Amino acid sequence: MIPRKIKLRVESLLARAPSVVLTGPRQVGKTTLALEIASERGAAYLDLERPSDRARLADVDAYCERNADRLVVLDEIQRLPDLLEPLRGVIDRRRREGLRTGHFLFLGSASIDLLQQSGETLAGRVAYCEMQPLNVREVGEDNLDDLWHRGGFPESLLAGGDEQSFEWRFDFIQTYLERTIPALGPRIPAETLRRFWTMLAHNQGQTFNAAVLARSLGLSGVTVGRYLDLMVDLLLVRCLVSWRENMRRRLVKAPKTYLRDSGVCHALLGIGSLDALLGHPVVGGSWEGFVIENILSGLPPHASCGYYRTAGGAEIDLVLALGGGETWAVEIKRNTAPKVSRGFHSACEDLRPSRKLVVHPGRDPFPLGRDIEALPLPQICEELALR
Template sequence: MELIARHVRPEIEAALEWSRVVMIHGARQTGKTTLAREIAETRGGTYVSLDDDEQREGVLLDPVAFLSSQSYPLAIDEVQLGGNRVIVAVKRLVDEDRTPGRFILTGSTNFLTVPGISESLAGRVRIFRLWPLSQAELAGIAPTEIDNWFEGDPRPAPASDLSREDYFARACRGGYPEVVGLDPNQRQGWFDDYVETVVQRDIIALADVRRAASLPRLLRWAAAFTSSEINQTGAAKELGVDRSVIASYLEWLQTVFLLHELPAWSRNLSSRTTSRPKVHLTDAGLAASLLEVDAGALASPTAPASGALLETFAVNEIARQLAASSRKRVLYHWRNHQDRNYRGREIDLVIEARNGDVVAVEIKATSSPSRQHTDHLRWLRDKLDATTPGAFRAGILLHTGPYTLSAGDRLHLRPINCLWAG
């Protein structure tokens, strides 16, 4: 497939002007190598891959001597495979010479959470997450819709020409660059091999995993519960392992970026740590493959997995766009567990800006949305208006129908493709 421009690239280029080290991490096969190599070579630098056994051995013989003999910026691919030895060498070199833009590191694991790496490069590194391709990147469009939401002025988009099945086709395809051009049968084989590679090469190579066969099973279980709060006790019972094993393995699936969590949101900051997070698979295509479902089956109104997969698809699109933005906004979910007057109320996505402004998003698989679908958004609007006037910027119901509609004060119904329609 032809090279697709990544929206995060300008942010990375800008960071190289002031930060000594830039880290690009994310799941395998998201395009980190291509992006890092391009940026380094454009700036007259060099590239080395620690995924290559010979290159890795050469670096590890004397990391400081090897790294200091290269032209900069030096892109070091899969840096976690060099362990603490390579990271400490990078730290030494950038402390001796504080010139910005010296190293571009990539990693298929979150090196901040890998047990064998104790050095975080704090104060020296700017970290970016590269997700699979967003729908906006595939469309070649610079997205602005989320900014419009925060400005309180979601733009009226033209009627969508995508059907319900079209949305599920996009969800099942996912965003891994290698997958985009494959047919469904080829895609299934690619995902099968992908899961095996990540488990064998990343998790087992770095972790003390004694029941490796449980990892793919846990990932499939997580796919069945994507967009839900994970019950670790239930998972342990279902898979026949200890709860502590489930907790450890879920952390590793996040470390290699196959899962990501949405913390629970509340204006009471302390409560964010007391409610369970929602878990999403990082790519809806991977989730669909693990569940062995296709767009045709999901398009049926009675398909049990359709709502959860569509929610993961839309949440991931928003997360991918925010990861490439210079504006700091954090994703949460909200669900009331305690107050019996509000029990059962939940909102799929709460996006919060640094200044406390909030946009609330509901995602529905329906192609015929109604005002009733915005009841929880309306409740949150009124609650925040009473306690923090001006904080609630917009409530958005994303749906699979064609129309853009208003549902009252700051409440809007939008087709999902408003996120990339331009």
């Protein structure tokens, strides 16, 4: 089992908050991590997809009283959202007794309803943590190409071969289309949503154009926007917003969209091997999305990000605001001998970032001139993790 960096974050939150919500897509490793924490702490663990475990909570107060001296882990909490109300009373009662932290760890496939309900019901009593697929800091730079090609879901990355990995991702996609999403309530034809998901894969790293996608799918722009919101909510798609701090220039305002796991993107496009990926038109967008997800997986909680593009062609792939007035401009290149465009220089003149960086697939850092640093992906990720 690959040790997960997020474990320290979860344990830190449990040490300062009465309850913690750990979100993430299915099969990302939430349950494995929770069982590890539960084993180390002697915690009680319930899977709310199992009727027998749900039955144990028929009398919530009595169950919590029996387990008052240990952490309680509730997996798939979105199955019983009404449970949050009585748990608030349990937390408040324990607070009055001087027990203020580490009562509950909730796991759930991310949903707006879950986050809203927990935020409203457990306001001031809950902290949030998002678990993402494996990243380069967890698997090491020697496995970088496999991580990019197969993606970061553990079952896909650790499969015995490319064919087994591809089959796992195909089944993952089918499960979301046929079971996970319908279980959340939206009545969306599976084939329509698959086509939408695949279109986003083809447009990896492009600005979102609802009108074009709507015409292709025979839907309204509003409906396509709703589909995008759903995929973002499920942590399957990232919308990278336009950086708006320079209002003197006419900026492109539409978000850029990325499938958050590169392996899922490749499976939707039928890309079954690294060689096939390197010859595919999506290779540049795929690498860009992969780099962005790895960088953002280690971003400090207080940081913010976006992309910068003006109507005149000035552009930065990723802008990071790290606090204290520190801003990094990050350009992403698949070439091991990268060159930056005039648009990057122009954008840097607009934003005047603290650092100008180019992320490349090689192993060594080197200067590019004009205060621009070329860094391998593992190095920038490590630098951010140490902040």
